[in-house]
Amino acid sequence: MPDAAPILLWFRRDLRLADHPALTAAVETGRPIIPVFINDEVVAGQGAAPRFRLGLSVGSLAQQLESKGSKLILRLGDALQVLRNLIAETGATSVYWSRAYDPITKDRDKALKAALKDDGITAQSFTGHLLFEPWTVETKTGGFYRVYTPMWRAVRNRDVPAPVPAPSKILAPTAWPASDNLGDWQLDKAMNRGAAVLGPHCTVGEAAANDRLGAFIEDRVASYADQRDFPAVNGTSGLSENLTCGEISPATCWHAGWSSFRRGADQAEIFLKELVWREFAYHLAFHTPHITTANWRPEWDAFPWNTDESTAEVTAWKQGRTGIPFVDAAMRQMYVTGVMHNRARMIVASYLTKNLMSRWQIGERWFADCLIDWDPASNAMGWQWVAGSGPDAAPYFRVFNPVTQLEKFDRDGRYQKQWITEGFGQPTETALSYFDAIPRSWGLSPDDRYPSPIVTPEEGRMRALDAYAAREKPAN
Template identity: 45%
Template sequence: MSESTSVMWFRDDLRVRDNPALRAAVEHGGPIVCLYVLDDESENLRPLGGASRWWLHGSLSALAEELRELGLSLTLRRGPAGEVVRGVVDETDAGAVFWNRRYGEAERAIDTDLKSTLKDERGLDVRSFQANLLAEPWTVQTGQGGWYKVFTPFYRAVTSLPAPRHPLAIPGREHGDETGGDPTTLHRRRLSGDELDSWGLLPKHPDWAAGLRDRWTPGSAGAHERLDAFVRGGVGAYPDEHDLPAEDGTSSLSPHLRFGEISPFEVWHAVERHRARAPRDAAGASAFLRQIVWREFAYHLLYHLPSLGTENMREEFDRFPWEEPDAAELEAWQQGRTGIPLVDAGMRELWTTGVMHNRVRMVVASFLVKNMRVDWRVGERWFWDTLVDADPASNALNWQWVAGSGPDAAPYFRVFNPELQASKFDPHGEYLKRWLPELGTDDYPEPMLDLKESRKAALEAYATIR
């Protein structure tokens, strides 16, 4: 064990449980600097949207408390991440830096440059770890050594790999911990840092986050509470209820996974343990774990297609005759005032809670891209700003899937009919009534377009690029 300071650089892994980089810092010995950098400045790095910034505030606050329980403190700094980390290393004369890997192109460029400077040029112990994906993108290959562009063979490949590793315990909390990392013996290195409130992550004028506060508990405790509740009471009914927006039939883990408050290893093994105890829920467990692998697929694509969120993956869509969005109509879509009930209910749920039921996400996206014929990237940007689970891989993949422009996408001619979707998945109108109390009164707007005619126009537009 070393006596030199180590830097644990937190990013999308805001947890102490099942955190291999944090464990490495503890095993390294010596004082530990726990660092988080708010980076709105590095080249090509996309700043968080408003709802995600709200979540980040709560998540960092929860992480700081978890670290305090281990005798550690969280240092907050702001600026270009590479420069900030190098500055902290110089300030503390650190001998080691640890982090968990990220998979976007801009993030990887930052990490590669930093590792080159600190490890190759200065001889520090710099290590990165697999923490947020069950299978890293370069480990899943086709028989020809390429990468997967279609989900089903990707799913088969991932599920044929050795079982995911078991989650790591909190350092110093497991029985007989060989690291000696008892909370009373961990040493923190105190550094000056920013106050969390000074970052201005929370909305104030106006404060639009009341619904988010009512709906969510950011942090690992909230993540595990939600996972436990879902495994005990929801996973068995998942095949029957996950498509019903009026039911609490999904896990609601997506924002917790997005910020790394819980790991996919923890989720996977919790569901597998339940499957072993309750064979009657096996079908539900399998259906849910398939969605976990869909998230893996999104990151597989993002790694191999860095422009997933900005460029059509099918080149013919570069010629698609998108309509220039009318400002009033786009605002009506954003605010849930289109006069199409299921679309409006979904958009109001999004604005109030920071999430939208996945079935309804497909409907509102299809309405924008096909009925309104607005470029999918316009919708992707709105979701990026308003979703608490705005994920650089999943958000982009799901929009390209609906638009038909992605590598494994629904065909463009599949146009979701909001009325049929509502009658099938919300037959008693409970979801509509929850979010549209004025429905059926003179206060509810008339439809801003004809669903049948707009579908016909969309298919005619698609015919021009076939």
């Protein structure tokens, strides 16, 4: 019977069972559900660390589904062709998935939905990756927000539906289609030896994500505004990797934050603002998709940034060998753990784009290869915010001084000691792990001397300001 035909539930960046609108809608039909994950060109196009982390999340989801009497079907290939093959094999008449908003995925989904509908298949997408759909948040004049603060004010008191629990059971089909083996995909291959170093620092899966949120709300959200800028302090939620893979929904985080705020934890509002900052990034990626690859402000296209990734300065920046402790500690933290403290990200980005006068896309692409919490919208907007070329950007003449920033946010030197070996008689285990994570081709050793600054903050600041002033001068 047609109403007994299976539904293909296509998982992507929504690797959880709770508060999953597409899954909830599929369960409510009473029809069999075939969960699917496709290793297509979008997955293959991700960098080494994000793809490695995604593989861990897929494995965790597969175990969750088995506990519900279901199964995750893995397939490799073009998404449309894979879905068509599965439809032919299973008799499925519907495909459900959670919407995405970055330009690459959005374009794929648009073409795929049209093709499936032409095939006579019900192709339906659902919300789930954001709190607010981009087309539902408008200024008083009907446009989208180009500045963060007014958007925050506009959505602060909006109703967000309460999270929906995971279904107790997912109806299985009478027969399962064949599935690939996750290990055969080798999603960790590009990490090489770095996977063994980085893996233990990952907090993987829906249960772990919810535990992480609970611990943050219980222990740290009340002091979030006071502690979040200190990179050696466990003062943030750490949920970025889980939100990236969709192991927890933004609505779950939103309601937990508001609940804490209403109980008297005033600083929880800053956490809520950070969730809306993520929303802002996706709204901009939806309305102005060029933000992910090009200067959001076209007047910056002629700015004289260095575009050569092979220069000695850029190489030193990538290796965490600039001679600037805050920058180097941050880069090494990323290689060992797959994440970088947010304050450190701003310092690292400012040093590359302003002190070293290199274009932000160099850093954006490097982060896209090295971060397990890489996010196409947030990563691009963050880089453009620091570089000065994006919306609501930090002015170009605002150049973070990495020396004074370290003095302010790492007074006792714990952060730099945690990640830098050179100059310390008894280096920490985390600092030594950097040499196990990086490529052997770099030829670096804990016995190396710590380098002198490749560009001092003062020199870099003047170089940046001179270039900015020249840009502002009218042509003769």
